[in-house]
Each structure stands twice: as structure tokens, then as C-alpha cells.
Amino acid sequence: xxxxxxxxxxxxxxxxxxxxxxxxxxxxxxxxxxxxxxxxxxxxxxxxxxxxxxxxxxxxxxxxxxxxxxxxxxxxxxxxxxxxxxxxxx
Amino acid sequence: xxxxxxxxxxxxxxxxxxxxxxxxxxxxxxxxxxxxxxxxxxxxxxxxxxxxxxxxxxxxxxxxxxxxxxxxxxxxxxxxxxxxxxxxxxxxxxxxxxxxxxxxxxxxxxxxxxxxxxxxxxxxxxxxxxxxxxxxxxxxxxxxxxxxxxxxxxxxxxxxxxxxxxxxxxxxxxxxxxxxxxxxxxxxxxxxxxxxxxxxxxxxxxxxxxxxxxxxxxxxxxxxxxxxxxxxxxxxxxxxxxxxxxxxxxxxxxxxxxxxxxxxxxxxxxxxxxxxxxxxxxxxxxxxxxxxx
Amino acid sequence: xxxxxxxxxxxxxxxxxxxxxxxxxxxxxxxxxxxxxxxxxxxxxxxxxxxxxxxxxxxxxxxxxxxxxxxxxxxxxxxxxxxxxxxxxxxxxxxxxxxxxxxxxxxxxxxxxxxxxxxxxxxxxxxxxxxxxxxxxxxxxxxxxxxxxxxxxxxxxxxxxxxxxxxxxxxxxxxxxxxxxxxxxxxxxxxxxxxxxxxxxxxxxxxxxxxxxxxxxxxxxxxxxxxxxxxxxxxxxxxxxxxxxxxxxxxxxxxxxxxxxxxxxxxxxxxxxxxxxxxxxxxxxxxxxxxxxxxxxxxxxxxxxxxxxxxxxxxxxxxxxxxxxxxxxxxxxxxxxxxxxxxxxxxxxxxxxxxxxxxxxxxxxxxxxxxxxxxxxxxxxxxxxxxxxxxxxxxxxxxxxxxxxxxxxxxxxxxxxxxxxxxxxxxxxxxxxxxxxxxxxxxxxxxxxxxxxxxxxxxxxxxxxxxxxx
Numbered sequence: 001x002x003x004x005x006x007x008x009x010x011x012x013x014x015x016x017x018x019x020x021x022x023x024x025x026x027x028x029x030x031x032x033x034x035x036x037x038x039x040x041x042x043x044x045x046x047x048x049x050x051x052x053x054x055x056x057x058x059x060x061x062x063x064x065x066x067x068x069x070x071x072x073x074x075x076x077x078x079x080x081x082x083x084x085x086x087x088x089x090x
Numbered sequence: 091x092x093x094x095x096x097x098x099x100x101x102x103x104x105x106x107x108x109x110x111x112x113x114x115x116x117x118x119x120x121x122x123x124x125x126x127x128x129x130x131x132x133x134x135x136x137x138x139x140x141x142x143x144x145x146x147x148x149x150x151x152x153x154x155x156x157x158x159x160x161x162x163x164x165x166x167x168x169x170x171x172x173x174x175x176x177x178x179x180x181x182x183x184x185x186x187x188x189x190x191x192x193x194x195x196x197x198x199x200x201x202x203x204x205x206x207x208x209x210x211x212x213x214x215x216x217x218x219x220x221x222x223x224x225x226x227x228x229x230x231x232x233x234x235x236x237x238x239x240x241x242x243x244x245x246x247x248x249x250x251x252x253x254x255x256x257x258x259x260x261x262x263x264x265x266x267x268x269x270x271x272x273x274x275x276x277x278x279x280x281x282x283x284x285x286x287x288x289x290x291x292x293x294x295x296x297x298x299x300x301x302x303x304x305x306x307x308x309x310x311x312x313x314x315x316x317x318x319x320x321x322x323x324x325x326x327x328x329x330x331x332x333x334x335x336x337x338x339x340x341x342x343x344x345x346x347x348x349x350x351x352x353x354x355x356x357x358x359x360x361x362x363x364x365x366x367x368x369x370x371x372x373x374x375x376x377x378x379x380x381x382x383x
Numbered sequence: 384x385x386x387x388x389x390x391x392x393x394x395x396x397x398x399x400x401x402x403x404x405x406x407x408x409x410x411x412x413x414x415x416x417x418x419x420x421x422x423x424x425x426x427x428x429x430x431x432x433x434x435x436x437x438x439x440x441x442x443x444x445x446x447x448x449x450x451x452x453x454x455x456x457x458x459x460x461x462x463x464x465x466x467x468x469x470x471x472x473x474x475x476x477x478x479x480x481x482x483x484x485x486x487x488x489x490x491x492x493x494x495x496x497x498x499x500x501x502x503x504x505x506x507x508x509x510x511x512x513x514x515x516x517x518x519x520x521x522x523x524x525x526x527x528x529x530x531x532x533x534x535x536x537x538x539x540x541x542x543x544x545x546x547x548x549x550x551x552x553x554x555x556x557x558x559x560x561x562x563x564x565x566x567x568x569x570x571x572x573x574x575x576x577x578x579x580x581x582x583x584x585x586x587x588x589x590x591x592x593x594x595x596x597x598x599x600x601x602x603x604x605x606x607x608x609x610x611x612x613x614x615x616x617x618x619x620x621x622x623x624x625x626x627x628x629x630x631x632x633x634x635x636x637x638x639x640x641x642x643x644x645x646x647x648x649x650x651x652x653x654x655x656x657x658x659x660x661x662x663x664x665x666x667x668x669x670x671x672x673x674x675x676x677x678x679x680x681x682x683x684x685x686x687x688x689x690x691x692x693x694x695x696x697x698x699x700x701x702x703x704x705x706x707x708x709x710x711x712x713x714x715x716x717x718x719x720x721x722x723x724x725x726x727x728x729x730x731x732x733x734x735x736x737x738x739x740x741x742x743x744x745x746x747x748x749x750x751x752x753x754x755x756x757x758x759x760x761x762x763x764x765x766x767x768x769x770x771x772x773x774x775x776x777x778x779x780x781x782x783x784x785x786x787x788x789x790x791x792x793x794x795x796x797x798x799x800x801x802x803x804x805x806x807x808x809x810x811x812x813x814x815x816x817x818x819x820x821x822x823x824x825x826x827x828x829x830x831x832x833x834x835x836x837x838x839x840x841x842x843x844x845x846x847x848x849x850x851x852x853x
Contacts (some may be wrong), residue, residue, distance in 0.1 A: 011132050016757045017104040037758045039728055066630035069757025071822055073105045073143035077136040086132065107821065108591045112781045144821075312590035316597075376805070 005061030009085035012070075012078035019070040021082040026062040029053070035067035056083055079089040091374035092116050092150060093306040094315045095239075099124035100133035106140045109149065112312040113319065116150035117208060121166050122157070122181050130162050134169050141173035151175045152213060156193055157182040167192075170211060171199040177236065182244070183214035186220040186231035193232040208234050213279070216249045217241030224370045225270035238271045239308065240264060242281030253284070255291055257298070268303040277305040286311040297322040305379060323352035324368045334367035335361060387513040388566045391425045391545065395503075397476055397566055398541035400426065403433045404502035405459070407539060409532035410440035411507070411519055414466075415578020416544045418507040418545050420447050421570070427456045435459030437501060439490060440734070441687075443468040444578065452478050461499070463487050463734050470731030473835050476851040482731075482836040484724065484849075487667070488693030488700065488740035489536035489841035492555040495696040497844060501845045504539035506532045507573045508561065511546035516557035519669075520679040522548035522688075524573050527669030527678045528648070529558055533688035536563040548571045555785030558686055579669065581774025586628055586651070591753055594696050594782045596622045598806065599709060599751045600629035602778055602785060605804035606747050608706040609633060613641035615661075616708040616741055619649055619670045623709040627651050634660045639769060645692065645701050646708075646737060648684070653677040656684060658819040665701045667692040667737075668768055693740035695841055702737075702744025710738055712779075714766045718812055719773030722766035724838060727759045729767050729830050729852050740841050747797070749778050754781040759825060760818030763812060766839060767828065769847040783817050784809035829853055 008024040033045055045067060053063070063079065070078070096114035098105050100121045109117045119140070125133040135155065153175050159182070167178070180192045180334050189212060196210055212234045216222060230240055242260045246253040252349065253259065264280065271278035282301035283292045292314050300321055307318045324332070336379035337355055342350040350357050388394050406426075408419045411714070419438060424447070426434065432455050441448065449455040452472070461483040465473065482748075485493060493499035508529065509522035519529040523748060524547055536542050536559045540740050544559075549569040558832040582606055587593060615630065617623045628651065634641060635658060644652045644667040652675030658662050658675075664684045669675045678684045688694075692703045702708075713733070714722040721742075723733045742748040752761050777794055779786045784807045787798040801808050809817075831851035840846040 005342040015102075017107065037727075038823070039828055041758060041823060043826070044823050069106065069759065070103060071117070071143075071758055074136065077139040078132070081132045081135050084135075105590065108594075108782060111594055112590055113594070313593065 001055070002057035003083055003087040005058065005083065007086055009082050011085060012082035014066060014068055016068050017074070019065050019067040019075050019078050021078045022064045023082040023086040024062045026060055029058070029060050030062040032062070032064040033067065034065065037067070037069050044072060045075060048072045049079050051077050052079045052083065056080065056084055058087070060070055061086070082087045091339070091371050092260060095152065095306065095308040096312060096315055097124065097154075097282070097308065097310050101129050103136065105135065107144065113310070114149065115319070116152050117146070117175070118152045118154050118179060118308065119299040120154045122154050122160070125299045130156065134166055136310060138169040138173060141170070141175065150163050150177070151233050154179040154181060158188055163192070164195060167195055167199060171196055172203050174205065177211045179213045179215050179239065181215040181241070182218060182221070183216055183228055186227040187222045187271040189228055191232040193234045196234070210234070211236035213237045213239050215239045215241050216267060217244035219245070222266055225267050226273060227274055227356070229270050229274040232309065235274070235276055237277035237279060237305070238267050239279040240267050240281045243284070247256055253286075255285065255295070257295065264299070264302055264304070270305065278303070280304040280307040282308045282310045283314060284310065286313060287319040289313070289317060291365040292317045293321060312364045324371055328368050329372050332365035332372070334351050335365040336369065385513045385517055386564060386674055387549070389570055391422055391568050391570070392429065393483050394543045394568050395429065398503045398543060400503060401432060402431055405437055405500060406537045407501040407504040407801035408436065408438040409506065409529060409535060410438060410442065410464075410475070411526040411531065411579070412524065412527050412574035413579045414444045415440045415445055415575035416442065416507060417572060417574045418505060419445050419517065420648075422505050422545075423451050423456065423659045427451055427454065432456055433458045435461060437461040437499065439487065440464035441469050442466045445469060446492045449669045459483075461733065463486065463490050464736050465731050465734055466485040467730070468489065468491065468733035470733075474725075474730045474849075474852045476831070476833050476835055478835070479844055480849070481834045484734050484836055484838045485687050486740045486841045487531065487737040488692065488695060488702065489578070489839060489843065491531070491689035492694040492841070493839075493843060494534045494538040494695035495690065495694070495826070496610040496843070497704040501535060501539035503541045504532070504535035504541060506536060506542065506544045508544045508546040508559070510548040510550055510554060511544045511567055512550050512552040512554040513567055514552050514561040515542070515544045515567050516545050516552070516554040516559070516561045517546065517564075518554065518556060518558040520556065520558070520675070522546070524548070524576050525675050525679070526574075526576065526579050527675035528666040528686040530687050530692060531689045533559060534690060541565045543568060545570055545573055547571060576672065579671070579675075581617070582583050585621060586624045589621065591782045592622040593625055595753065595780055596625035596629060596760045598782070598785060599749055599780045600633065601804060601806055602749060602780060602801060603630055603707050603747070605631055605800045605806065606707070607800065608747055609639060611640050611815070613639060614639065614643045614704055614706045615669040616644065616646040616705055616745070617652070618711060619647060621670070623711065624649065625650050626751065627655070631655050631658070631660055632731060642699070645705065646741070648674040648678070650674055653684070656681070658698060665692065688703060693737050693841070695696060700744070702741050705741060705745040706748065707747045708741040708745040710742060711753055712750045712761065714763050715750055715752070715761055715779050715811070716763050716766045716773070717815065719779065719811060720766050720769045721773070721774040721776060722768045722820070723770045723835065724768040724836070724849060727825070727828070729828050729850070731849060735770045739775065742771045742775040743841065748775060750776055750779045754814060754818045755822045757824045760815060762815035762818055768849050770838060772840070772846065779814065781814055783807070784814055786811040786814050
């Protein structure tokens with residue numbers, strides 16, 4: 001799949017154990033992470049986001065997340081939802 | 091063993107993570123009523139990821155998809171079937187064709203995933219007047235159907251009557267569903283009791299459902315699970331009696347007797363079958379006892 | 384004769400405050416307290432420096448103390464609990480001298496033993512007469528028990544009672560008698576009684592919390608301690624309150640007549656008293672207004688001092704006869720040590736309160752907490768801070784399993800009883816593994832070099848040190 005971010009979109013919530021994801025069009029790929037567990041899980045969070053980005057073939061766009069302690073499968077789900085909402089297939 | 095089925099909203103991470111610790115024999119991950127139209131995509135992807143990553147140990151997984159008259163249900167199945175849930179619950183099933191439509195779509199996905207045919211079972215949610223009247227056709231529509239489930243809330247709206255705690259308005263539907271399901275040899279599950287705080291009322295309602303022949307009951311609140319499990323579990327006296335029946339049969343077999351009686355009552359096939367079911371539930375509940383064969 | 388003085392300023396002058404002294408406060412007004420801020424503002428205005436504040440607890444409402452620290456007015460803090468706002472500043476290292484954390488019992492006992500010396504105690508009294516006979520049970524700012532203030536009144540060199548309800552001498556049914564009091568100040572308002580009710584005094588509706596509560600109640604039942612003469616303490620957390628509710632239901636169903644309920648008292652404990660579950664409540668602080676009403680009107684609801692509640696300096700204390708206590712935790716380690724001082728990033732946001740006192744005293748100390756909180760596993764290799772030593776903790780209850788502390792051969796019988804009751808008994812290491820399977824393995828937090836707080840155990844020994852955050 002090759003997704004292109006054509007509009008901005010959000011997914012998720014700011015509830016505990018969830019994550020709020022915002023995706024916007026951008027010339028390059030930019031990832032911004034804010035997390036209550038940044039010190040403990042920054043690597044895992046980045047990895048989760050990148051896995052989804054690669055799987056969906058996204059090569060540009062700004063992805064900002066505000067993480068309230070979501071586990072990996074939740075982060076991936078929210079990022080995927082936001083990208084799909086923001087994108088059209090190339 | 092499926093005594094209690096607990097609804098878990100499909101778009102709530104914290105509950106999805108803990109669905110298997112709430113004591114229910116089955117959990118119904120809900121993509122329908124618990125999810126607003128704007129979040130259907132989000133819940134579908136979240137539930138799919140949860141099924142992929144979480145273990146849900148000792149807990150049967152049922153997914154309530156969206157109704158066949160919406161645009162969502164095929165997308166729901168596309169995402170969910172590859173994760174091999176135990177059952178799919180299609181809502182608002184009103185006729186045999188609804189079941190066949192869903193079943194055929196699942197069959198295609200099963201084939202694509204390389205699953206054995208009929209791996210994923212169906213538990214149609216009957217919650218319309220038409221559905222109640224067609225209960226037998228629905229239960230016998232497809233091999234995939236493993237149980238029926240009555241939804242009292244939508245049904246009473248369709249019947250244009252008020253849903254009450256006493257439930258007189260759904261009495262006909264309850265007995266009709268039990269009869270249809272039993273006629274087809276499938277299980278049948280009762281509608282949730284909706285007053286979350288009324289635990290005594292829950293017991294009364296569950297006991298009544300059990301007395302009508304229901305296999306178990308669904309719940310929208312974790313607080314009802316324990317009560318439902320208790321009501322639909324065999325009592326110690328029933329368990330003891332079941333073991334006595336099996337023991338009597340065993341001795342009779344040894345002695346070559348054809349007809350046996352226990353406490354002055356002839357033990358016929360239905361009694362033996364009932365005893366087997368009770369012992370099976372006992373095993374599922376407590377992990378078996380020493381005198382099991 | 385009258386001990387009434389015109390203002391806090393006059394009281395401070397009369398008591399002879401000097402730079403470098405230690406002043407004390409108690410926290411029964413909790414997050415509604417005005418007195419600590421009022422007194423410190425006055426002291427700052429008068430130009431004093433280098434004071435140590437010994438407060439039984441510091442709440443978020445006391446945030447202005449941060450300015451006083453920055454200005455050198457306050458250079459030392461001793462307390463049993465510190466809310467997240469001041470805690471954050473301390474963790475970031477704004478004070479040179481480490482905060483001294485004690486437990487509720489330890490604070491009172493250290494004063495009585497003379498290891499903690501108070502120069503002037505300021506007592507927020509919802510009602511007082513002009514000679515200093517005072518109480519928290521009545522008045523517009525009634526907070527109920529003022530049990531933590533007893534040690535301050537009895538041991539401080541000078542004692543100032545600050546009240547917003549001055550009554551004619553003699554006050555009927557006083558808690559602290561005039562013999563200890565040097566002067567009395569009347570002010571408009573000592574606090575906001577609504578602030579004594581914290582957000583944690585409601586029974587949880589969270590299904591996971593209820594699951595933990597139901598397990599904890601079953602642990603208590605299976606332990607065999609739930610019988611006539613039962614004594615019980617629970618905190619004010621949502622899940623612990625839910626456990627209390629289940630315990631109450633079991634007691635009523637089985638007709639069990641307990642002995643006493645103790646601690647910070649909530650309306651739920653009051654219900655248990657009224658419904659005959661207990662003969663009496665021993666109350667060191669009221670957590671809600673229902674408890675305040677009860678201690679005023681019900682003679683079986685008794686005010687006790689911190690020493691009688693949890694101290695080690697008296698000849699006995701209530702905790703010594705406690706059957707069961709339910710406690711929370713932010714972290715538990717593989718040796719069952721419990722952290723309630725810091726969050727998982729090492730920021731101070733709590734304190735022992737009576738945690739380690741009750742754990743040490745109770746026959747069965749139960750920790751109740753979810754396996755993970757916002758992705759952070761409860762069970763870790765080593766707590767960031769030891770608030771309560773593992774050897775005093777008996778059981779850890781989570782929604783996915785219950786671990787029994789059998790170190791040194793203890794609790795073997797209890798463990799078997801829980802297994803017989805078909806409860807999901809696992810090892811503490813299993814809880815760690817299960818949490819990490821769900822959430823991932825957290826990267827260890829690196830703390831700074833500076834010691835920002837010392838945790839003193841109830842017997843006066845050093846239990847642990849808290850380092851600054853990086």
C-alpha cells in the first residue's frame with residue numbers, strides 16, 4: 001500500500017491508556033512524540049509509529065502523538081486510523 | 091462453557107486490555123452500538139490489533155459486527171476474520187437470508203486465510219419482531235449458527251412497548267427463541283439486564299431466564315457477570331447427582347443390566363445427557379475432579 | 384486571663400520565633416487548608432529566614448511554600464506526605480537540605496522521643512475558646528478529628544491555636560486542652576471544609592478496580608481473619624473503598640460483629656459502624672464530611688492521636704491490634720517493598736502517611752493496585768523509593784493475580800488458604816512478567832545525584848533516600 005497524507009486528521013483520545021494522534025500534510029516525514037511514559041518507552045513508541053508508517057507506505061507527513069500510556073497495539077491502531085483518515089491511496 | 095457473555099466497547103483501550111479478567115466466559119467486543127458512526131473505522135482497527143496482540147486467556151471471543159444493512163459489516167469482517175475469533179455476532183438478524191449473507195462472506199474470508207470451513211461460528215442477535223417470528227429459520231439457516239441471542243432493548247422498540255424490569259413484554263420472544271434454538275440443537279442466550287446497580291434484580295432476571303431454558307445470559311456490566319455465572323452454574327446438589335447418575339450407569343454396565351434406576355427413578359437417556367452436561371460444566375469451572383472418567 | 388492575641392504576627396512575636404527554628408502544622412483541613420500559607424506569608428513579611436517546616440502533610444494548596452523556599456524563608460521541610468505540586472519542585476532540587484519524610488506514627492513518636500524538636504506549633508482549630516481548649520468537631524470549618532495535632536500540642540515549645548470559631552470559655556468536648564496552648568488567634572477563615580474531601584473518596588466504578596476489590600475481599604474472607612472481633616483499616620482509594628463495601632456485605636450477611644475500624648475515616652467506614660459491623664471507630668483524620676458529622680454526634684466514633692493510632696513511642700497503638708489493612712502502591716518490587724513516595728519517573732507525589740505503620744502492625748497487610756497503570760507495570764525489580772519494607776507486606780492483589788509474600792517461611796498457611804479458595808495465586812515475579820508482557824519492559828529511570836529527601840522509618844532509622852530527577 002502507498003498512502004499519501006492529503007489532509008489533516010485525528011484519531012484516538014486523551015484517556016489513560018489511549019493515545020491522541022494528529023496527522024497533517026508535510027513535505028517530509030516528521031514525527032513528534034509527547035508521552036507520559038516517554039522516559040520508559042520512547043523507543044517502543046517510535047518503533048510502533050514507524051512500523052505503521054512503513055506498512056502503509058507513507059513517505060511524507062507530520063505525525064504528532066500525545067500518548068497517555070497506550071500499549072503498542074493501541075498506538076499502532078490509532079496511528080493507522082489517523083493516517084487512513086488523512087490519506088488517499090497513491 | 092458459556093454462561094456469561096460480557097459486552098466490551100470496541101473503542102476503549104483500557105477495557106479491551108482487561109476484557110479477560112472480568113470473569114465472563116465470553117466477551118463480546120462491540121463494533122456496533124457502543125461505537126459512534128464517526129469512530130467505526132477506529133474501533134475496527136483497534137479491536138483487530140487487540141486480537142492480534144492480546145491473549146484473552148480462558149475467554150471466548152465474540153465480535154459484534156455492524157448490521158448487514160449498513161456499509162460497515164463487510165469492512166468489519168475483512169479486518170476481524172483473519173484473527174480467527176470464536177464467533178461473530180451479526181445484529182438485527184431478521185431472516186435466514188441475513189445469516190446466509192454473513193456466512194457466505196465469512197466463508198470467502200476463511201478460504202482466503204486458509205482456515206477450515208466453518209471455523210468461525212455465528213451467534214445471530216435477534217432483536218426485531220420479524221427476527222423473533224423467524225427464529226427457527228434463522229437458527230437452522232446455516233451450519234455456522236451455534237447459538238441465538240435475544241436483544242430485548244431493540245425488540246421492545248420494534249414491538250412499540252416499554253421495556254420493563256419484569257420483562258412480561260419479552261416473555262413470548264424469550265420462549266420462542268428457546269424453543270427455536272433447542273429445536274435446532276443450538277444454544278440460546280438471554281438479553282442483558284439493564285439496571286447496572288440492581289444486583290438482586292439481576293439474580294431474579296437470570297434465574298427466570300434459566301428456568302425458561304436459556305443457556306446463559308449477556309451483560310452490559312462487569313458487575314453482573316458473577317451473578318450470571320452463579321445462576322447458570324450447576325449447584326453442588328446437581329453436580330453430586332450427576333456423578334451419582336454416571337456411577338450408577340457404570341455399575342449397571344459392569345453388571346450387564348439394561349435398565350437402571352436411581353432413587354426410585356428410571357435413568358433414561360435425557361437424564362444421562364443432562365448429567366454429562368453438568369459434569370462437563372463442573373470440569374470447565376473447577377478443572378475436573380478425581381472421579382471423572 | 385485570656386490567651387487571645389490580636390493577630391498571627393503578634394502570636395509569632397510572643398512565641399519568640401527566630402531564624403533557624405522549626406515550626407509545625409497539621410493537615411486535617413487537607414487541600415482546603417489556609418493556615419500554613421497564612422502563617423508562612425506572615426513570617427516572610429516579618430523577614431525571618433532559614434526555617435524548617437514540619438507539617439504532617441503538604442498538599443497542592445500549599446504550593447506558595449515553593450516561593451518561600453526560593454526566598455530562603457523555608458530551608459527545611461519535614462512531612463509524612465507531599466502532594467505532586469510541591470513534590471515536583473523538591474524533586475527538581477530547589478532546596479539544599481533534603482526533605483525528611485516520616486510516617487504518621489513516626490512523626491508523633493519522634494516528637495515524643497525528642498528526636499524531632501518543634502519550636503512553635505500552629506494548630507488550625509475549627510473551634511477554640513480563648514484559653515486554647517480546641518476541637519475540630521464543630522465550627523464552620525469543622526474537619527472532625529485533629530489527631531495528628533496532638534503530638535505537636537504536647538511536645539512543641541510554644542503552641543499557637545488559630546481558629547475561625549472563637550467560643551466562650553470553657554469549650555465543651557475539647558480535643559486539645561488549654562494546658563499546652565500559649566496563645567490563641569482568631570482569623571476569618573482557617574480553610575475551606577470542602578477541600579478536606581479529596582477526589583479519592585468515591586467507590587470506583589471502573590470494572591478493573593472492582594475486580595481487584597472483589598479479589599481483595601475474597602483474600603480477607605479466605606484468611607480466616609473475618610470473624611467476630613475483626614479490626615480493619617482502609618485508605619480512601621477507589622478500589623480500597625470498594626473492597627470495604629464487599630467486606631461490609633460479607634460481615635452483614637454472616638452476622639460478624641467486628642471490633643474497630645481505624646485510620647483516616649470515610650463515610651463508608653461510618654456506614655459500617657452504623658450498621659453494626661464495628662463497635663467503634665478510631666479516627667485520626669476525617670476524609671469526608673460524613674465522617675465529620677459522625678465524629679461529632681456518635682460517641683462510638685472516637686478521636687485518637689497519631690501516637691495512639693500508629694506510634695511506636697506509646698506503650699501500645701491501634702495498629703498493633705489491627706487484623707487487616709488495605710493499602711495502595713505506585714510500585715511494588717520483587718521483595719514486596721512498596722513505593723508510595725514517588726511516581727514512576729521519580730517525582731515525589733505522595734508519602735507514607737500511615738502506610739508503613741499499618742503494614743507493620745496489621746496481621747494481614749494487603750496491597751491493592753492494577754497490574755499496569757498507563758503502561759507502567761506495578762511490579763518492578765527495585766522500587767524507586769522504599770516507603771514500606773517488604774517484610775511487613777503480606778499480599779499484593781492485582782486484577783490478574785495475587786502474590787503472597789512467603790519470604791522467610793511466613794504466610795505459607797495463608798497462601799494455601801488462598802489457593803484452596805480458588806483465588807489466582809501467583810508469584811510476585813509472575814506479576815512482573817505479566818505486566819511486562821502486556822505493557823513492555825520499561826527502561827530504567829536514571830535519577831540525579833542530589834539527595835532531595837530522606838525517608839525515615841517509624842522506628843527512626845533511615846529507610847531510603849530519594850534522588851533528584853534528571
